[in-house]
Amino acid sequence: MTLKIALLGFGTVASGVPLILEQNSEKINQLTQKSISISKILVRDEQEKSRLMALGHNYHFVTDIEEILADEEISVVVELIGRIEPAKTFITKALESKKHVVSANKDLIALHDKELLAIARQNKVSFYYEAAVAGGIPILRTLSQSLISDKITRVLGVLNGTSNFMLTKMVEEGWTYEKALQTAQELGYAESDPTNDVEGIDAAYKLVILSQFAFGMTIDYKDVIHQGITSITPQDVTYAQTHGYVIKLVGSIEETKSGLAVEVAPSFLPENHPLARVNDVMNAVYIESIGIGESMYYGPGAGQKPTATSVVADLMTLSNEVATVGEAKLFNNFNRPTKIAKLEDNQSAYYFSIALSSGDKVALTDFLKNEGITVKEFELEKSSNDETLAMISTTSITKQVLQHVQQKLAESSDYQLINAFRILGD
Amino acid sequence: MTLKIALLGFGTVASGVPLILEQNSEKINQLTQKSISISKILVRDEQEKSRLMALGHNYHFVTDIEEILADEEISVVVELIGRIEPAKTFITKALESKKHVVSANKDLIALHDKELLAIARQNKVSFYYEAAVAGGIPILRTLSQSLISDKITRVLGVLNGTSNFMLTKMVEEGWTYEKALQTAQELGYAESDPTNDVEGIDAAYKLVILSQFAFGMTIDYKDVIHQGITSITPQDVTYAQTHGYVIKLVGSIEETKSGLAVEVAPSFLPENHPLARVNDVMNAVYIESIGIGESMYYGPGAGQKPTATSVVADLMTLSNEVATVGEAKLFNNFNRPTKIAKLEDNQSAYYFSIALSSGDKVALTDFLKNEGITVKEFELEKSSNDETLAMISTTSITKQVLQHVQQKLAESSDYQLINAFRILGD
Ligand SMILES: NC(=O)c1ccc[n+]([C@@H]2O[C@H](COP(=O)([O-])OP(=O)(O)OC[C@H]3O[C@@H](n4cnc5c(N)ncnc54)[C@H](OP(=O)(O)O)[C@@H]3O)[C@@H](O)[C@H]2O)c1
Ligand SMILES: NC(=O)c1ccc[n+]([C@@H]2O[C@H](COP(=O)([O-])OP(=O)(O)OC[C@H]3O[C@@H](n4cnc5c(N)ncnc54)[C@H](OP(=O)(O)O)[C@@H]3O)[C@@H](O)[C@H]2O)c1
Numbered sequence: 001m002t003l004k005i006a007l008l009g010f011g012t013v014a015s016g017v018p019l020i021l022e023q024n025s026e027k028i029n030q031l032t033q034k035s036i037s038i039s040k041i042l043v044r045d046e047q048e049k050s051r052l053m054a055l056g057h058n059y060h061f062v063t064d065i066e067e068i069l070a071d072e073e074i075s076v077v078v079e080l081i082g083r084i085e086p087a088k089t090f091i092t093k094a095l096e097s098k099k100h101v102v103s104a105n106k107d108l109i110a111l112h113d114k115e116l117l118a119i120a121r122q123n124k125v126s127f128y129y130e131a132a133v134a135g136g137i138p139i140l141r142t143l144s145q146s147l148i149s150d151k152i153t154r155v156l157g158v159l160n161g162t163s164n165f166m167l168t169k170m171v172e173e174g175w176t177y178e179k180a181l182q183t184a185q186e187l188g189y190a191e192s193d194p195t196n197d198v199e200g201i202d203a204a205y206k207l208v209i210l211s212q213f214a215f216g217m218t219i220d221y222k223d224v225i226h227q228g229i230t231s232i233t234p235q236d237v238t239y240a241q242t243h244g245y246v247i248k249l250v251g252s253i254e255e256t257k258s259g260l261a262v263e264v265a266p267s268f269l270p271e272n273h274p275l276a277r278v279n280d281v282m283n284a285v286y287i288e289s290i291g292i293g294e295s296m297y298y299g300p301g302a303g304q305k306p307t308a309t310s311v312v313a314d315l316m317t318l319s320n321e322v323a324t325v326g327e328a329k330l331f332n333n334f335n336r337p338t339k340i341a342k343l344e345d346n347q348s349a350y351y352f353s354i355a356l357s358s359g360d361k362v363a364l365t366d367f368l369k370n371e372g373i374t375v376k377e378f379e380l381e382k383s384s385n386d387e388t389l390a391m392i393s394t395t396s397i398t399k400q401v402l403q404h405v406q407q408k409l410a411e412s413s414d415y416q417l418i419n420a421f422r423i424l425g426d
Numbered sequence: 427m428t429l430k431i432a433l434l435g436f437g438t439v440a441s442g443v444p445l446i447l448e449q450n451s452e453k454i455n456q457l458t459q460k461s462i463s464i465s466k467i468l469v470r471d472e473q474e475k476s477r478l479m480a481l482g483h484n485y486h487f488v489t490d491i492e493e494i495l496a497d498e499e500i501s502v503v504v505e506l507i508g509r510i511e512p513a514k515t516f517i518t519k520a521l522e523s524k525k526h527v528v529s530a531n532k533d534l535i536a537l538h539d540k541e542l543l544a545i546a547r548q549n550k551v552s553f554y555y556e557a558a559v560a561g562g563i564p565i566l567r568t569l570s571q572s573l574i575s576d577k578i579t580r581v582l583g584v585l586n587g588t589s590n591f592m593l594t595k596m597v598e599e600g601w602t603y604e605k606a607l608q609t610a611q612e613l614g615y616a617e618s619d620p621t622n623d624v625e626g627i628d629a630a631y632k633l634v635i636l637s638q639f640a641f642g643m644t645i646d647y648k649d650v651i652h653q654g655i656t657s658i659t660p661q662d663v664t665y666a667q668t669h670g671y672v673i674k675l676v677g678s679i680e681e682t683k684s685g686l687a688v689e690v691a692p693s694f695l696p697e698n699h700p701l702a703r704v705n706d707v708m709n710a711v712y713i714e715s716i717g718i719g720e721s722m723y724y725g726p727g728a729g730q731k732p733t734a735t736s737v738v739a740d741l742m743t744l745s746n747e748v749a750t751v752g753e754a755k756l757f758n759n760f761n762r763p764t765k766i767a768k769l770e771d772n773q774s775a776y777y778f779s780i781a782l783s784s785g786d787k788v789a790l791t792d793f794l795k796n797e798g799i800t801v802k803e804f805e806l807e808k809s810s811n812d813e814t815l816a817m818i819s820t821t822s823i824t825k826q827v828l829q830h831v832q833q834k835l836a837e838s839s840d841y842q843l844i845n846a847f848r849i850l851g852d
Contacts, residue, residue, distance in 0.1 A: 020717050024577040027642070031574050031759055130572070136718040138572030145571065146556070146564030148457050149738035151450040216453070274724060277703050291446050291735030292562040295725030298700060299718055309717030312575035333457055 003034040003319045005076040006068040007041045008090055010052060010061075013104055013131070014041070014080035016308030018059075024312075032316050033323035039074050040067065042090075065090050069097045076318055078311060079103040088112060095119045095127065100328070102314040104131035104307055110205035110221055113212070117330075126321070126328040128314035133206045134159060134283040136306025137299040138313065143213040144332045150291035152214045155253045156424065159206045159264075161281035161301040162190045162197035163229050163249045167266075168279040171237055171246060177230060189281060199228035200264035203251040207262050211253050214287070216334035219262055223340050225399075226264040231419055235381060236353060239391045240268050243377070246276040250424060254346075259339025261346040261399075268351055268423040343400040349376075349423040350397060354390045354409065355383065355416040364390055364415065371405040373397055383418075393423060429460040429745045431502040432494040433467045434516055436478060436487075439530055439557070440467070440506035442734030444485075450738075458742050459749035465500050466493065468516075491516050495523045502744055504737060505529040514538060521545045521553065526754070528740040530557035530733055536631035536647055539638070543756075552747070552754040554740035559632045560585060560709040562732025563725040564739065569639040570758050576717040578640045582850065583677045585632045585690075587707035587727040588616045588623035589655050590675065593692075594705045597663055597672060603656060615707060625654035626690035629677040633688050637679050640713070642760035643686055649766050651689040651825075657845055658692055661807060662779060665817045666694050669803070672702040676850060680772075685765025687772040687825075694777055694849040769826040775802075775849040776823060780835065781842040782806075782814045790816055790841065797831040799823055809844075819849060 007014045018038060021028060029035055040060045043049050049061040065086075068074055077094035079101060081087045087108050094101050096119065103109065109116070109132050120127040130140050134157070143152075158164050165187075166180035175183075181198070184190035196202045204224040211219045229249050240247045245268035254261045269276040274296045278284040283301030288294055300306040321329055356364065365375050374395045383389040402420065409417040433440045444464060447454060455461055466486045469475050475487040491512075494500060503520035505527060507513045513534050520527050522545065529535065535542070535558050546553040556566050560583070569578075584590050591613075592606035601609075607624070610616035622628045630650040637645045655675050666673045671694035680687045695702045700722045704710040709727030714720055726732040747755055776799075782790065791801050800821045809815040828846065835843040 020575060023716055024575065027577055027760065028575060030642075030761070137721060138568060141572050142564060142568055145743070146567050146736075146739055148742050149446060149450065149454060150735050151453055216456075272703075274703070277698075277700070289735075290449055290731070291738075292732045293726055293729070295563060295723075297721075297723060299721030303719070305716070306718045309576050309715075310572075312717075313572055316574050317571070334453065335456070 001034040001323065003032070003036050003075060003315070003322060004039040004073045005036060005078055005315065006039055006071070006074045008065070008077060008079045008087070009081035010041050010043055011080065012304050013307045013311065014078070016304040017078065017311055020305065020308045020312045028312070028316065032319040034319045036315055036319055039071065042068060065093065069093055074099060075322065076100045076102060076315065078315070079105060080311070082107070084108055084111065091116060092119055095123050095125055098123050098125055100126045100318050101128075102311055102318070103127075103129045104311060105129070106132040106202070106205040106209060110208040113209070114218060120328070121330070124328050126318060126331070128318065128331050130314050131307045131310035133209050134285060135300060135302045136310060137283060137285060137297050137301070138310065139285045139297050140209070140213050140331065141313070142297060144334070147287070147289065147292070150289040152287055152289045153255055154288040155210055155214050155285060156275055157203070157206070157210065157251045157285045158248055158275055158278045158283055159203040159251045159285070159301065160197050160200070160249060161283060162194065164278065164283070165189050165281045166198070167229060167232070167248060170232065170234075171241070172279075174234065174237070176234065177232060198230055200226040200249060203249060203264040207251045207253055207264060210285070211260060211262060213332050213334065214253060215255060215260055216336040217260055217338040219260060219338060219340070224262045224264065227266065229266055232266055233353070233419070235383060235389060235391070236419055236421070239351070239353070239379070243393070244271050245269060245423070246271050247421070248275060248278070250275065252424070256341040256345035258342040258345045261341035266421045268421060270425050273425050343403065344398045346399040347396050350394045350402065351419070351421045351423055352390070352392045352394070353418040354392065355418055356388045356390055357414045359388045361390070367415070368392070368394070368405065371408060372401050373405060389418070427460040427749065429458070429462050429501060429741070429748060430465040430499045431462060431504055431741065432465055432497070432500045434491070434503060434505045434513070435507035436467050436469055437506065438730050439733045439737065440504070442730040443504065443737055446731065446734045446738045454738070454742065458745040460745045462741055462745055465497065468494060491519065495519055500525060501748065502526045502528060502741065504741070505531060506737070508533070510534055510537065517542060518545055521549050521551055524549050524551055526552045526744050527554075528737055528744070529553075529555045530737060531555070532558040532628070532631040532635060536634040539635070540644060546754070547756075550754050552744060552757070554744065554757050556740050557733045557736035559635050560711060561726060561728045562736060563709055563711060563723050563727070564736065565711045565723050566635070566639050566757065567739070568723060570760070573713070573715070573718070576715040578713055578715045579681055580714040581636055581640050581679045581711060582701055583629070583632070583636065583711045584674055584701055584704045584709055585629040585677045585711075585727065586623050586626070586675060587709060588620065590704065590709070591615050591707045592624070593655060593658070593673060593675060596658065596660075597667070600660065600663070602660065603658060624656055626652040626675060629675065629690040633677045633679055633690060636711070637686060637688060639758050639760065640679060641681060641686055642762040643764040645686060645688055645764060645766070649688060651691070653691040655692055659779070659845070661809060661815060661817070662845055662847070665777070665779070665805070669819070670697050671695060671849070672697050673847070674701060674704070676701065678850070682767040682771035684768040684771045687767035692847045694847060696851050699851050769829065770824045772825040773822050776820045776828065777845070777847045777849055778816070778818045778820070779844040780816045780818065781809065781844055782816055783840050785814045787816070793841070794818070794820070794831065797834060798827050799831060815844070
């Protein structure tokens with residue numbers, strides 16, 4: 001018996017799928033009740049088809065999605081084109097043609113999951129996307145199956161390999177943001193337009209998906225507070241280091257009494273925190289829960305083979321479910337009413353760097369105290385352009401207090417807020 | 427609909443099961459198609475029954491296993507007594523009575539899995555034991571489901587919380603082995619007879635189980651080379667640190683060309699290796715594979731709640747399988763002919779500490795060279811009892827060469843081998 005599949009796109013990840021199926025065929029054949037075979041591959045146009053065939057690729061390439069949809073032998077469509085359109089239309093049509101769908105498309109799933117999952121349910125087919133979050137780390141299936149018995153209270157993740165590579169170089173080698181970005185681009189880790197990676201957008205998409213699996217809530221992407229790494233200065237890095245912290249771009253989901261607080265932001269992690277050692281392009285998801293307590297899942301967040309391995313795991317799961325259960329399963333069954341935390345329930349300790357017209361510690365401390373902020377540590381430094389810089393760590397404050405002080409600082413002529421980063425895990 | 431279960435034993439882990447079922451009931455009820463209820467609990471005798479009821483435990487306690495076996499409403503038996511007998515007899519009878527079994531008993535499963543799994547298969551019932559390896563880390567189900575598509579080449583694990591706690595103190599605080607053991611006993615981490623933990627026996631059991639899930643091979647416990655932490659000296663710890671390593675008790679399974687090399691031994695890990703930061707009672711399993719590359723799974727290796735959470739995950743999986751598939755599933759489907767690595771294919775770099783009658787570097791280097799061992803670094807020190815100690819790191823050697831040099835050193839009157847530890851991950 002054979003499970004016939006079609007690939008949409010034949011880029012980095014898609015071309016890794018036959019690679020994994022071949023390199024690991026012995027184990028895959030033993031563990032799938034139906035063997036997996038690639039019937040058709042959709043490519044953009046005739047030119048691309050000719051190019052791939054000239055390279056020796058011996059697949060049935062097609063340029064019209066209808067050829068795949070109409071093929072009744074194909075029971076799974078694997079979408080690896082990326083972005084929203086035409087991926088969304090193709091997935092919709094595949095589900096409506098009663099084909100199971102596997103995808104790695106975090107952007108699409110984060111923005112349109114409700115709609116797509118409803119179509120999958122109506123058509124009684126499965127929609128799996130293990131590779132969409134942290135490429136090679138099998139975090140989604142672990143959450144929905146192994147952590148099924150646990151109540152998760154907080155998730156912290158290093159979820160973007162590009163920005164983590166850059167931050168690792170900034171922290172360990174003292175590189176500037178600009179040098180780190182240039183090197184990431186030279187090494188092929190960052191695209192020519194790095195916005196999604198460095199602004200925390202990619203990580204925010206992943207938090208939307210993680211929220212469903214870890215907390216049963218379907219967050220709107222616009223409810224994810226996100227801030228990137230572009231404003232981090234060498235002074236911030238040094239301050240963190242001398243105070244026992246490492247700066248990472250951390251995506252966090254925390255259940256407060258009013259709902260979920262979901263945020264991506266540069267964050268200070270204590271240097272002995274398990275996430276603090278996750279370096280270069282590696283990713284990790286750190287989970288706090290009432291049963292297990294603390295656990296962490298670490299691996300490559302991207303790359304052809306790791307991502308294709310997750311795609312093939314979805315395919316094998318489908319192959320076995322089709323053979324034994326004969327029916328669709330939901331990837332995630334956990335559903336609760338979605339609630340977003342009120343600003344006053346969302347709290348954290350903070351690090352502020354503030355440029356000053358005069359180096360008056362007492363005045364600034366009082367200014368902050370007036371806003372309800374208690375200063376824990378206070379240091380004065382010279383910034384690179386010779387301004388006086390106050391570097392401050394605070395006790396825990398709410399987002400409401402934070403927003404208020406940000407506004408007050410913006411109105412003040414004495415102070416200019418340079419950065420405000422969370423201090424986590426103390 | 428209700429899944430009725432019985433607990434065998436009501437000790438640390440077993441009494442955590444109702445705790446997790448209650449504390450996390452909202453999620454558990456939503457995610458199980460049959461709710462889980464504890465029908466009967468087997469305790470040792472009437473006295474224990476009275477004691478527990480006097481404490482306010484309101485369960486149906488029984489003292490005869492037959493009362494559970496004869497109860498047709500009970501479909502799952504959860505064995506949490508530990509050790510070999512009577513656990514083995516009870517599990518066998520439960521399986522023969524067509525009851526699914528969940529257990530956390532690594533000793534029993536490592537030694538008698540073939541027999542018990544055959545009985546489960548014959549009787550078409552499931553036998554799950556996620557909690558048997560690394561308590562709160564969901565490593566077994568992750569291996570059998572998420573890493574299904576990957577070919578694993580090496581597994582390294584910090585698998586024993588007690589010895590890891592002791593080593594962490596020896597490394598970070600400079601404690602002696604004796605002080606570390608005494609503290610572990612005072613804190614309740616080590617039993618009064620700590621043999622299984624400190625001699626690597628407990629970790630060896632876990633390697634037997636991991637070998638099945640990661641490599642599809644059923645290793646005999648006696649084929650696991652194991653060495654504990656009792657001989658580690660402060661000099662070893664210091665040498666490791668000054669050369670950029672951390673000493674951990676590492677369980678390793680590696681596929682060589684002739685078969686699996688399976689070993690538990692104190693090992694030098696480079697200090698930036700992900701496992702090197704796994705401290706105190708935490709456990710982790712680090713996996714090298716052709717698809718994902720490297721990944722790590724980190725969490726508590728023991729403790730009431732983490733272990734009970736894994737037991738409840740097995741119960742929920744069973745509950746859903748009983749409701750939908752209606753039939754037993756194997757926990758692990760991966761099976762290959764078992765092969766043990768030849769000594770000459772099992773290789774590693776080594777650290778030796780050798781007591782000398784004279785401090786002649788050249789003579790010892792030549793002695794080792796004659797055995798086919800190339801010295802990479804060589805240092806002379808005074809040991810605590812004022813002997814001269816050579817501390818040496820070698821390039822990679824085979825176990826055959828190792829055994830030969832161990833014998834030669836034993837025969838020599840000039841040298842006495844104190845310790846030989848692997849240097850991993852270079
Ligand atoms: N790369 C990773 O490590 C990684 C990790 C996790 C998740 N993902 C996700 O996996 C997906 C694929 O990523 P990727 O890195 O493989 O991207 P990629 O290398 O850019 O591949 C996408 C392929 O789709 C083709 N394509 C675009 N429009 C098409 C159309 N209308 N019809 C047919 N083919 C079309 C592209 O062709 P052209 O080149 O002609 O446009 C390209 O070959 C994305 O959703 C991404 O977010 C990737
Ligand atoms: N504790 C952990 O963190 C952990 C982690 C992973 C796996 N495990 C495994 O989980 C299992 C249970 O461990 P545990 O820590 O819960 O041990 P435990 O606290 O010693 O509990 C075992 C219980 O079984 C009872 N018992 C012994 N013989 C019995 C019999 N014939 N009939 C009825 N009850 C009997 C014992 O009673 P008495 O006290 O009267 O002997 C005791 O209450 C073991 O296999 C262990 O290896 C434990």
